[in-house]
Amino acid sequence: MNRIMRKLRRNYNVRIGFFIVAGMISILHLVSCGGEKTKDGVSVSPRMPDGEANVLVSRLAGTWYNERSAQLETGIRAFFEMVPRGGYRHVSGLILPHAGYAYSGKVAAIGVKQIEGKQFHRVVILGPSHRYPMENNVSVPPFTHYRTPLGDIPLDREFIERLKTSVFVKSIRKVHEYEHSIQIQLPFLQVAIGEFLLVPVIVGRLNAYTADTIAALLLSLVDEETLVAVSSDFIHFGPNYGYLPFTDDVERNIEKLDMEACDYILRKDPAGFRSFCERTGATICGRDAIEILLSMCGPETEPLLLDYETSGKITGDMTNSVSYASFVITGGWKKPENVPSEPISGVLSEIEQGDLLLLARKTLEYYMEYKEMPEPEGLGIGISPAMEAIRGAFVTLSKDGRLKGCIGDVFPLSPLYKVVMKHAVNAAVHDTRFQPVTKDEVGELEIEISVLTMPQPVDSYKEIVIGRQGIVLSKMDRSAVFLPQVAPQQGWGLEETLANLALKAGLPGDSWKDGCEFFVFEADVFKEGHDLRP
Numbered sequence: 144m145n146r147i148m149r150k151l152r153r154n155y156n157v158r159i160g161f162f163i164v165a166g167m168i169s170i171l172h173l174v175s176c177g178g179e180k181t182k183d184g185v186s187v188s189p190r191m192p193d194g195e196a197n198v199l200v201s202r203l204a205g206t207w208y209n210e211r212s213a214q215l216e217t218g219i220r221a222f223f224e225m226v227p228r229g230g231y232r233h234v235s236g237l238i239l240p241h242a243g244y245a246y247s248g249k250v251a252a253i254g255v256k257q258i259e260g261k262q263f264h265r266v267v268i269l270g271p272s273h274r275y276p277m278e279n280n281v282s283v284p285p286f287t288h289y290r291t292p293l294g295d296i297p298l299d300r301e302f303i304e305r306l307k308t309s310v311f312v313k314s315i316r317k318v319h320e321y322e323h324s325i326q327i328q329l330p331f332l333q334v335a336i337g338e339f340l341l342v343p344v345i346v347g348r349l350n351a352y353t354a355d356t357i358a359a360l361l362l363s364l365v366d367e368e369t370l371v372a373v374s375s376d377f378i379h380f381g382p383n384y385g386y387l388p389f390t391d392d393v394e395r396n397i398e399k400l401d402m403e404a405c406d407y408i409l410r411k412d413p414a415g416f417r418s419f420c421e422r423t424g425a426t427i428c429g430r431d432a433i434e435i436l437l438s439m440c441g442p443e444t445e446p447l448l449l450d451y452e453t454s455g456k457i458t459g460d461m462t463n464s465v466s467y468a469s470f471v472i473t474g475g476w477k478k479p480e481n482v483p484s485e486p487i488s489g490v491l492s493e494i495e496q497g498d499l500l501l502l503a504r505k506t507l508e509y510y511m512e513y514k515e516m517p518e519p520e521g522l523g524i525g526i527s528p529a530m531e532a533i534r535g536a537f538v539t540l541s542k543d544g545r546l547k548g549c550i551g552d553v554f555p556l557s558p559l560y561k562v563v564m565k566h567a568v569n570a571a572v573h574d575t576r577f578q579p580v581t582k583d584e585v586g587e588l589e590i591e592i593s594v595l596t597m598p599q600p601v602d603s604y605k606e607i608v609i610g611r612q613g614i615v616l617s618k619m620d621r622s623a624v625f626l627p628q629v630a631p632q633q634g635w636g637l638e639e640t641l642a643n644l645a646l647k648a649g650l651p652g653d654s655w656k657d658g659c660e661f662f663v664f665e666a667d668v669f670k671e672g673h674d675l676r677p
């Protein structure tokens with residue numbers, strides 16, 4: 144802890160807890176003062192599309208920050224003038240606090256100041272859900288724009304639709320309407336970098352597999368013009384938060400706990416960070432979003448702690464206190480291996496297909512026994528180069544001819560053998576359509592693996608070839624996937640397949656006829672019970 148705090152003070156030559164009294168008075172004044180306002184208390188951006196926008200209007204204006212655009216921008220620029228800039232050339236990510244600006248504004252400002260004037264085509268913000276419990280999934284919004292007093296920010300709908308191909312990505316409207324962790328960051332970003340496309344992701348409580356899957360999915364979609372920001376406060380201490388791990392020397396012990404968490408971030412250790420939170424019960428609201436960010440970090444990525452503060456020191460009362468920290472992430476994210484675009488039929492030999500099926504079964508047996516993922520070497524299965532290739536794949540589990548679970552990655556995210564291992568477990572215990580598989584049922588399951596080609600968009604549903612191509616249907620905030628074998632198994636033609644796919648997405652059965660986007664892919668399908676090995 145002392146090492147981190149000394150380095151923080153030395154790098155910025157400022158005292159931790161620095162908060163100019165005059166500056167605080169000025170900002171509090173800005174929060175309470177007003178001027179002329181436009182309709183509905185916000186300024187309307189000229190970029191607003193006529194008749195097509197589905198806009199989320201931020202509910203924070205007038206409470207968490209100033210509702211008048213001029214005063215809001217002036218206040219943010221005043222924050223920027225209070226904090227130093229480190230001159231980092233390649234900023235790829237940030238971790239920022241999300242309290243009202245009078246409390247965490249200065250700490251947030253020192254993070255956002257590092258990207259001031261830089262150009263980003265897209266900003267992905269990962270924030271926790273405070274009002275609505277979300278278990279093992281994340282949510283992206285159905286909106287086209289977010290609105291603050293500084294104008295409208297368009298969402299990157301194409302990026303969002305790609306995210307929604309994962310079974311762990313939902314679109315829950317009410318989660319986004321009332322969640323402040325994303326909305327609080329937007330005015331700072333608008334002042335710092337101007338125009339950008341926004342991807343808001345509300346993160347629920349995740350297990351390690353899902354966090355890793357979301358990280359891999361993001362890595363497959365981000366580029367050098369994408370900023371990834373995590374919105375999180377740190378330790379919430381006191382009776383208001385139900386967290387009282389100590390009663391003596393409260394200020395020092397809170398800082399010690401926060402700095403231990405920060406150390407895992409600086410070491411890019413997602414597993415250690417998760418273990419720390421579970422061991423200490425640390426009330427870090429964005430813990431799962433931080434874990435996703437850390438899982439995206441590669442050898443060239445370096446997190447740096449910029450500032451740290453607590454609300455208790457600001458108010459002079461440590462009875463209840465929330466901690467704020469800001470980090471800048473420099474360097475590039477992990478670089479996924481090249482994804483082949485050719486069809487994959489014939490790439491896997493029959494021996495390799497048999498090995499993948501055996502790997503899925505042994506992984507599932509091991510997980511049911513020990514509640515953790517094994518290493519393939521420990522299962523006695525060799526991994527061939529074809530099994531290490533980056534592929535999309537699904538694992539389907541059946542019992543007595545009835546589906547028990549089916550989960551996978553439509554877009555290539557990870558080495559094929561890892562996809563098979565991960566989704567053998569996910570199909571068994573995390574497919575919410577079915578009761579989790581029990582340890583006693585594993586021996587009765589039939590395992591089927593579908594290895595996919597890269598999904599490609601089609602201009603019209605009429606181009607889809609039933610029986611040969613799988614389909615991803617997407618419309619507004621809904622999406623669903625059918626593997627190629629589904630339609631022949633059910634005896635469906637094209638229109639009947641699309642009607643059932645729309646129903647699976649929660650849409651009316653005829654909604655596929657208008658306004659839908661379609662992606663298609665092919666698959667090599669193999670299952671147990673067939674002679675694959677010579």
